[in-house]
Amino acid sequence: MTNNNILSKDDLKNIFDTYYEALVQYANRFLTLKDECEDLVQDIFVGLWEKENSFPDEVSLKAYLYKTTRNKCYNVIKHNKVKDKFAASTVKALEDDTLFLKQILEEEVVRQLYQAISKLPERKQEIIKLSLKGLKNSDIAEELEIKLQTVKTLKSQSYKILREQFAEYDTLIYFLLVY
Amino acid sequence: MKDVFHISRLIIKEKLKVLTDLEKTDLERLNHKLPFSDNVKIEDLVDKVSSYSTINKDRAWEAIEAKFGKVQNKPKRVVKLFNRPWHKYAAAAVFVGLLATAYFFKDNLLNSRTNHVETPSIVDTNLIEPGTDKATLTLANGEQVPLEKGTAFQTSNANSNGEQIVYAAGNRKTKELTYNYLTIPRGGQFHIVLSDGTEVWLNSESQLKYPVSFIDGETRQVELVYGEAYFDVTPSSENNGSKFIVLNKSQEVEVLGTEFNIKAYRDETNIYTTLVEGKVIVANQQGVTRNLTPNYQSVLSMETAEFKITTVDVNSETSWRRGVFSFKGKPLKDVMKVISRWYDVDVVFANKELESIKFKGNLNKDRSIERILSLMLSDKLKSYEIKDKTIILK
Numbered sequence: 101m102t103n104n105n106i107l108s109k110d111d112l113k114n115i116f117d118t119y120y121e122a123l124v125q126y127a128n129r130f131l132t133l134k135d136e137c138e139d140l141v142q143d144i145f146v147g148l149w150e151k152e153n154s155f156p157d158e159v160s161l162k163a164y165l166y167k168t169t170r171n172k173c174y175n176v177i178k179h180n181k182v183k184d185k186f187a188a189s190t191v192k193a194l195e196d197d198t199l200f201l202k203q204i205l206e207e208e209v210v211r212q213l214y215q216a217i218s219k220l221p222e223r224k225q226e227i228i229k230l231s232l233k234g235l236k237n238s239d240i241a242e243e244l245e246i247k248l249q250t251v252k253t254l255k256s257q258s259y260k261i262l263r264e265q266f267a268e269y270d271t272l273i274y275f276l277l278v279y
Numbered sequence: 280m281k282d283v284f285h286i287s288r289l290i291i292k293e294k295l296k297v298l299t300d301l302e303k304t305d306l307e308r309l310n311h312k313l314p315f316s317d318n319v320k321i322e323d324l325v326d327k328v329s330s331y332s333t334i335n336k337d338r339a340w341e342a343i344e345a346k347f348g349k350v351q352n353k354p355k356r357v358v359k360l361f362n363r364p365w366h367k368y369a370a371a372a373v374f375v376g377l378l379a380t381a382y383f384f385k386d387n388l389l390n391s392r393t394n395h396v397e398t399p400s401i402v403d404t405n406l407i408e409p410g411t412d413k414a415t416l417t418l419a420n421g422e423q424v425p426l427e428k429g430t431a432f433q434t435s436n437a438n439s440n441g442e443q444i445v446y447a448a449g450n451r452k453t454k455e456l457t458y459n460y461l462t463i464p465r466g467g468q469f470h471i472v473l474s475d476g477t478e479v480w481l482n483s484e485s486q487l488k489y490p491v492s493f494i495d496g497e498t499r500q501v502e503l504v505y506g507e508a509y510f511d512v513t514p515s516s517e518n519n520g521s522k523f524i525v526l527n528k529s530q531e532v533e534v535l536g537t538e539f540n541i542k543a544y545r546d547e548t549n550i551y552t553t554l555v556e557g558k559v560i561v562a563n564q565q566g567v568t569r570n571l572t573p574n575y576q577s578v579l580s581m582e583t584a585e586f587k588i589t590t591v592d593v594n595s596e597t598s599w600r601r602g603v604f605s606f607k608g609k610p611l612k613d614v615m616k617v618i619s620r621w622y623d624v625d626v627v628f629a630n631k632e633l634e635s636i637k638f639k640g641n642l643n644k645d646r647s648i649e650r651i652l653s654l655m656l657s658d659k660l661k662s663y664e665i666k667d668k669t670i671i672l673k
Binding site for chain 1: 287295297322326327328330331332334340346
């Protein structure tokens with residue numbers, strides 16, 4: 101038996117494409133060095149590939165990824181020789197389960213927004229981000245130095261695309277083979 | 280954690296103003312359950328979206344591949360299985376692996392649609408549409424009136440906007456019953472409010488016979504001639520004690536004000552009665568009766584005329600009324616029966632073995648047939664073909 105991975109490379113790439121940034125950003129809340137965060141998250145993917153992990157659904161996979169990232173961050177900080185004030189408060193933050201959930205919630209909101217927005221052309225991305233921040237059309241026009249009418253048109257087109265993407269998700273609710 | 284993932288989506292949908300009523304309730308419930316969610320505001324998170332794009336993903340993926348390469352090249356531990364036919368284990372392990380892959384993959388397909396299955400050949404799909412609100416109303420004089428979205432219709436005691444028909448509380452002093460029929464074609468559904476306020480949701484390929492108004496003090500009686508209907512019956516206490524009976528050629532259901540679902544299709548050999556709320560008594564032609572309590576379903580076999588009572592997931596059994604088909608481990612044959620009624624299509628199984636593969640899941644009823652079929656593809660159901668109004672599963 102040569103193949104003991106449950107996940108194919110394609111599967112793993114899908115998971116990577118979906119969650120990589122979110123996990124790195126989550127780790128970055130505790131570890132200041134971005135490279136260190138990336139390294140740590142990459143190891144999780146390598147582990148995912150290597151081990152015979154199986155997940156009954158996407159929710160358990162997602163939960164596993166965030167929890168593992170949290171644990172790894174915890175280990176890094178615990179093992180850091182320097183016990184400064186910052187490390188102590190970070191450990192405290194990492195130990196807080198409610199905070200963990202809140203941070204995951206934030207990261208998941210960002211992740212899904214990012215995935216939806218990144219499909220838009222660049223100009224629309226800029227407009228939609230400013231609009232989501234709460235800026236008025238006139239402020240957006242000024243900030244991006246474009247005509248108010250252009251803002252209005254591109255904004256309504258962008259919202260339409262985003263709405264479709266999020267409405268579409270419901271359909272996909274799920275459909276699985278049962279064994 | 281599941282709640283966190285769920286509410287994350289709802290928060291975005293709220294911002295985009297695409298929450299359904301059901302989701303609004305869900306969001307309120309979850310906001311309450313996860314108080315910290317109130318402080319999660321999209322306005323504050325937009326800047327983080329931008330920081331996602333600063334990550335070099337190609338480089339990261341290369342790094343993962345390189346790291347994995349190193350791990351793989353390490354000498355493997357040899358595990359010996361003593362006194363056991365090793366190939367059995369190997370085969371079992373491979374099999375488990377395959378199952379898990381298929382299972383996982385199917386789910387993951389939801390987010391990124393990589394295809395490991397044949398591309399389905401679609402000849403002409405323009406003909407197949409999801410069902411809509413429509414019905415044929417047959418009046419007491421035999422006149423037939425098509426009811427459809429966008430066309431209003433009115434009689435002296437009923438009013439339809441094309442999506443539902445409402446009978447006026449009307450004349451309780453009626454001595455003689457006059458009957459109307461509501462017939463729902465394949466690809467249709469309809470909602471009706473009877474003169475006593477009882478509401479009935481009718482699924483595709485169903486027919487209901489009911490009096491235009493009920494006689495005061497007498498048993499209220501309607502007939503589900505065939506098909507599927509969800510009843511929300513007004514209590515006897517509001518109707519001078521009159522009980523409510525739903526007839527069918529093989530079964531009678533007596534109710535005292537309650538919600539339940541009856542499925543009695545002509546091409547099926549069982550009648551399913553599912554109680555959501557209250558209490559009903561089901562009876563077969565021989566007069567054998569069974570009491571049903573909520574969350575129980577009676578299955579009457581038309582062959583043996585025997586009842587079987589089981590617990591069921593009521594939400595899943597009655598979700599069709601709310602625009603969702605829900606299947607909990609149903610064989611493909613049954614799944615396709617439901618689909619064929621709603622999309623008004625014929626389904627052919629190129630391979631009989633496909634009929635028994637089981638599915639679980641929820642499907643939105645307003646989706647295109649291709650969308651639904653593509654979700655079902657797997658290493659078992661490899662492809663499908665659509666020819667006019669026939670779907671061939673391969």
